[in-house]
Amino acid sequence: MIKSMRNIKIFRLLSPRSYLSCLRILIVFCLWVAVSRVPLEAQVLHWISGGVTVRHDVFSGATTNLTLPGSAVTLSSDVPGNRLFHFRVPFTLVRSDLDGLDVLELTSYPFGFIDLTAVASIERVFWINEFNGQLVSVDFQGLNPDVVGGMFGASGIAADEVDGYLYMSFAGQGAIRRYNLQGSNPVNIIGSGLNNPRDVQLDQVQQRLFWINGAGDIQRRGIAGGPIETVVPSGAVPGIIEHFVVDDVFQQIYLGTSVGAVWQMTTDGTLAVNMYSGGTSISELTFGYSTVCVPGFIRGDVNDDGLFNIADVVRTLEVLFVQGSQSLSCEVSADANDDEQTNVADAIYSLSALFVAGSPPLSEPHPNCGADPTPGTLGCEVSTICPCP
Numbered sequence: 001m002i003k004s005m006r007n008i009k010i011f012r013l014l015s016p017r018s019y020l021s022c023l024r025i026l027i028v029f030c031l032w033v034a035v036s037r038v039p040l041e042a043q044v045l046h047w048i049s050g051g052v053t054v055r056h057d058v059f060s061g062a063t064t065n066l067t068l069p070g071s072a073v074t075l076s077s078d079v080p081g082n083r084l085f086h087f088r089v090p091f092t093l094v095r096s097d098l099d100g101l102d103v104l105e106l107t108s109y110p111f112g113f114i115d116l117t118a119v120a121s122i123e124r125v126f127w128i129n130e131f132n133g134q135l136v137s138v139d140f141q142g143l144n145p146d147v148v149g150g151m152f153g154a155s156g157i158a159a160d161e162v163d164g165y166l167y168m169s170f171a172g173q174g175a176i177r178r179y180n181l182q183g184s185n186p187v188n189i190i191g192s193g194l195n196n197p198r199d200v201q202l203d204q205v206q207q208r209l210f211w212i213n214g215a216g217d218i219q220r221r222g223i224a225g226g227p228i229e230t231v232v233p234s235g236a237v238p239g240i241i242e243h244f245v246v247d248d249v250f251q252q253i254y255l256g257t258s259v260g261a262v263w264q265m266t267t268d269g270t271l272a273v274n275m276y277s278g279g280t281s282i283s284e285l286t287f288g289y290s291t292v293c294v295p296g297f298i299r300g301d302v303n304d305d306g307l308f309n310i311a312d313v314v315r316t317l318e319v320l321f322v323q324g325s326q327s328l329s330c331e332v333s334a335d336a337n338d339d340e341q342t343n344v345a346d347a348i349y350s351l352s353a354l355f356v357a358g359s360p361p362l363s364e365p366h367p368n369c370g371a372d373p374t375p376g377t378l379g380c381e382v383s384t385i386c387p388c389p
């Protein structure tokens with residue numbers, strides 16, 4: 001009670017502006033905690049080198065040339081969904097898996113196009129009609145097309161899947177605008193003055209936009225404002241910077257050049273590492289990562305049937321004392337007293353919770369599925385009742 005009173009006083013002392021700043025820091029901190037507690041399964045880059053689509057796994061360093069039918073000219077990936085989208089000439093939007101297999105022609109498209117951006121949260125792929133400036137999209141099956149006019153001169157699209165926005169750069173107008181995912185409600189983030197910006201990229205964590213300018217520099221600015229900074233000047237690496245992507249979790253930039261090289265560096269433009277060389281001009285680059293799902297569980301539901309009753313106590317005693325009994329696939333569910341051990345004290349704790357009035361309840365997650373708020377060494381390989389999606 002005293003603690004919450006104190007919190008209220010602190011918030012009264014803050015101006016609305018600094019309150020919003022605190023809130024932003026809190027959200028970024030939570031994003032960071034969420035990401036760093038969930039193990040990363042894969043970080044995958046694809047790029048096009050002289051008509052060949054290349055897959056590169058950041059963790060293993062393995063680089064593989066895909067055998068797609070035809071030459072891709074632009075790419076976008078949905079790494080958690082194991083989907084890679086590309087346009088190929090003539091006139092076809094194609095979906096495959098990240099290895100270039102399971103190829104499916106989604107739709108024909110007999111016009112020029114700018115950029116390709118897959119937005120997994122709504123399962124749609126967006127691009128710009130080069131000739132009439134329409135924002136075009138179809139769903140991941142190539143169906144339900146949608147067209148919104150008024151994007152003439154757009155030179156890049158970046159999706160913000162968390163807040164539901166599309167950011168678009170406009171080269172001739174020197175501008176970057178934000179739209180909702182329907183392509184409406186335009187807002188000038190940078191209204192004018194940029195030198196031919198293209199390839200806009202979003203850093204969701206730091207709330208910044210990055211782009212390539214007409215001089216071939218990678219520049220950035222905060223979404224809310226601030227100075228424009230040149231983070232990678234043209235000439236920092238050999239050749240012309242053709243395309244780049246931002247990994248906002250690990251604050252890295254991956255860029256491809258006209259001399260067939262791919263470089264990794266920090267979002268401050270430091271620590272350049274040459275990841276790939278010997279290709280021909282890198283005409284497209286896309287990046288994504290996926291996380292390992294850790295199944296949730298219900299504390300005390302030892303037999304994994306979604307209920308908490310005497311059968312769970314019996315199952316705990318069986319595992320502890322009956323030789324040859326089947327081990328638990330979700331061991332942490334048997335830690336009823338949440339002391340990070342499974343022993344007879346857990347059976348007694350559950351019995352008390354079930355049958356002795358006034359006994360303390362089991363701690364979270366209970367009685368619904370969830371993650372352990374105080375994770376320890378006990379794991380949960382498989383939970384039938386709280387599965388991964």
Ligand SMILES: [Ca+2]
Nearest residue numbers: 301303305307
């Ligand atoms: Ca049960």
Ligand SMILES: [Ca+2]
Nearest residue numbers: 335337339341
């Ligand atoms: Ca225990």
